Amino acid sequence: MNIQNTIQVLREELNQHNYNYYVLDTPTISDYEFDLKLKELQTLEDQNPEYFDESSPTQRVGGTITKNFQTVPHEYRMYSLDNSYSKEELIEWEKRVQKVLGDMPLEYTCELKYDGASISITYENGVLKRAVTRGDGFQGDDVTSNIKTIKSVPLKLKGNFPSKFDIRGEIILPFAGFEKMNQDLIEIGEAPYSNPRNTASGSLKLQDSAEVAKRPLDCLLYFIVGSNLPFTSQFEGLEMARSWGFKAPKEAKLAHNLDGVFEFIDYWDVHRHNLPYETDGVVVKVNSFYHQDELGFTAKSPRWAIAYKFKSEQVSTILNSISYQVGRTGAITPVANLEAVQLAGTIVKRASLHNADQIEKLDIRVGDTVFVEKGGEIIPKIIAVDVTKRLENSEPTQYITNCPECQTLLIRNEGEANHYCPNFYGCPPQIIGRIQHYISRKAMDIEGLGGETVTLLFNNGLVHNYADLYDLTVEQILPLERMAQKSAENLVTGVRNSIKIPFESVLFALGIRFVGETVAKKLAKHYRNIDALSKASLADLILVDEIGDRIAKSVIEFFDNEENRRSIERLKSYGVQFEIIEKVNLDATDKLQGKIFVVSGVFEKFSRDDLKKAIEDNGAKVGSSISAKTDYVVAGDNMGPAKLEKASKLNIPIISETDFMKLIE
Known part of the structure; x- marks a missing residue:
């Protein structure tokens, strides 16, 4: 061969x-x-x-860079659908259809309504030629390079297909992929995406198709348009699309009357919760293309199709009690404890009540019958109270005045939504939470020690702050529940190895209020060591890039506390790094002199810190945010959506880490 x-x-x-x-x-x-x-x-x-x-x-x-997406007219207009919210409205729709077609038996194709980004893909001679977003229905953006990276979209067809046609569908992001992307964003300090639909839509406009290729996008296709098509109905078209290699969902069903449509709706109103992606309704289409042609279109929508929107599932249950949780920073979150009830495929026993204002707004009381809904089908929330079922002896809820864990009087600062416990150093959940933060991956990254073990150590009196971790011995740990010789040894070794963690991560690990990972790096870089930072005045601190009044005051309060100063001295004695260790760089150049780079995302060849260092080693500056002065954005996987939007708006080149390496070769 x-x-x-x-x-x-x-x-x-x-x-x-x-x-x-x-x-x-x-x-x-x-x-x-x-x-x-x-x-x-x-x-x-x-x-x-x-x-x-x-x-x-x-x-x-992928790998194609698209600075400006070309606007392309649709050969066949992409219409939107009229919505209905009840079976009665579907009956009225059928009457309108029959008014045009006459009182004849009709078949309907029923499909799930996918909550994604609409796309129209053109194939010529069995080869993908162009992919265009919906846009305004008349024209959209050419996103061909990005669509080609989606594995379920065939680049070449099989079987006997028309020489040219368009196929329409939705680009979606399955729940599992969406959750993974958000977890990755959280780990790099970026804000998580709000929902799968918007994330899928935003992915189509990424300038680097290699970045799109890293996202777990899927494409569900459901409608073919063109001339001389080798089928005469919607349902037949779906079957043929599958034979050519398209992912046309098999949930679609042919209904021989409106009763069949209602059966489809009733089934999926329950079973949609088992699907791996979002769906918010059912699309009903008159099956015959001949009938579709007869019915035609209104100014915005086809008369032969309609969307039935599922209602957000609600259930009523009893509010048994309200409990209050204390977070690591002392913030109090009220939680509704409910009589167990099934909602959207899961058993719900608890729901967040957010804060005192929400409780007052709902006038929610223990013993009330409440209506619970899943916001975005994910998070349970109480949306209303059925006051007609309120108990006669019911009394308004009095928000707690003292911490449920340590009984300290709660504080609520002006302009803040939550009450909080000020007993930062004596309240058990805050102490445990602070140590759990200290050992976390983005902080000290202590192997062999997890959050549950921290709680175990605290409850057994072995640790009261993070400095106590360094005094732990295998002999102390062994008697604890679920602790064997090897796990105890791994824990002690992991703690000892953490003294190698660099200063900026140590500073983040200390848990100074409002000092996140990014701010910790700014402060570490500016002050170089913990002693200089601890002596900084308010005026000095607010001159540091991205350090405002609130952060500066928090830093000063932290170092004013005697217990914090004592813990830092102890950590120093164990060898924890509290200064930036300079390394002589023999490879430094001035190739990027005068340039400003912004870094966003997760990288394969560099850590984010190493990439920033490489930028500075070659004469450039690393900017914290994108502005008109930015020369390049180096983007890795899961680039922050806000940065992407701003870079695109300002036409700033977005380059990969490979492109960056070429710049410094």
Whole structure:
């Protein structure tokens, strides 16, 4: 077999494996085997560039940079759908349909309404040519490079297909992928995304398609438009789309009358909670294309289709009690303890009441019958009280005045939503929370020690602050519940190894109020050691980049406290790093002299700190926020959405870490 044939066979094999995994959900080889074959293909293509094919599986990794997305007109307009919220409204819709078509039996295709970003993809001769967002329905943005990175979107079709057509669908972000992205963002100190739909939509406008390729996006396709299509109904079109390699969801059903539509709605109103992605309703379409043509369109919507929107699921239950939780910073959160009730597929026993203002606004009282809803189908919340069922002896809720853990009088500062306990150094949940923060991955990253073990150590009187961790011995730990010899040794070793953690992480670990990871790095870089920082005045502190009055006051209060100063001296005696250790850099250059870089995201070749250091070592400055003076944004995986939006608005080049390495070569 010659090289060209070998390349072609590999491409076809990998395309089939992609289809098996991302469309059929029935993989036939391991990820490792797939990666080996992909690397083999990539090597052959690199060695034989004359056989380049834009539809090759190797092109899904992205890498195309799009500074400005071209506006492209839709050959077939993308309409929006009219909404209905009751079965009565669907009956009225059918009457309007029959008024045009006559009183004849009708079939309907029922599909789930996916909550994603609408897309129209054009195929010519079985090859993906263009992908365009909905835009205003008449025209949208060309996001072809980004769509090609989504594994469930076929680059090449199989079977007998029309020479040209458009297929419409939704780009979605499954719950599991969304939660993983948010966890990664939280770990790098970025704000998490608000919901899967907006995140999927924003992903389509990322300038670097390689970044899109790293996101677990999926594409559900449900409607084909074109001339001379080889089918005559919506349901037949879905089946044919699957045969060509598209991920057209199999939940779709052909209903022979409106009763069948209602059965579909009733089923999915319950079972939608088992789906791996968001859906907010059902789309009902007159099945026959002939009938669709007869019905036509209004100015905004097809007359032959309508969306039935699910109601946010609500249940009523009894409020048994209100408890109050104390956070690491002393903030008090009231929690509603409910009579167990099933809601959106889960058993709900608790719901947040947020703060005293919310309790007063709802006039919520123990013993009340309350209505509970899941905000965004995820977080339970109480939305109202059924006052008609209120007990005769019911009394208004009196918000607690003292900490439920240490009985200290609570404080509520002007302008703040929450009450908090000021007993920062004596309140058990605050002490435990502070030590748990100290050992966390972004702080001291102590292996062998988790949050539950910290609670165990505190409850057994072995630790009262984070400095006590360094006095622990294996003999002290062994008698504790669930502690074996090896785990005790690992804990002690992990604590001792933490003295290697750099100063900026130590400063973050101390748990100074309002001093997050980013602020800790700013302060560490500016003051270089803990002694200089501890002596800084309010006026000095607020001159530091990004340090405002609130943070400055908190830093001063922290170092004014005798217990904090004593803990720091103890940590110093154990060898914990409280100053920046300078390293001689023989590779420093001035290649980037005068440039300003902003860094955002997670990187493969660098840690964020190492990347910033490399920027500074080559003569440039690292900016904390994007402005018109920024020359480059170095973006890794999960770039912060606010930074992405601002960089795009200011037309600032967004480069990868690989691009950056080329700049300093």
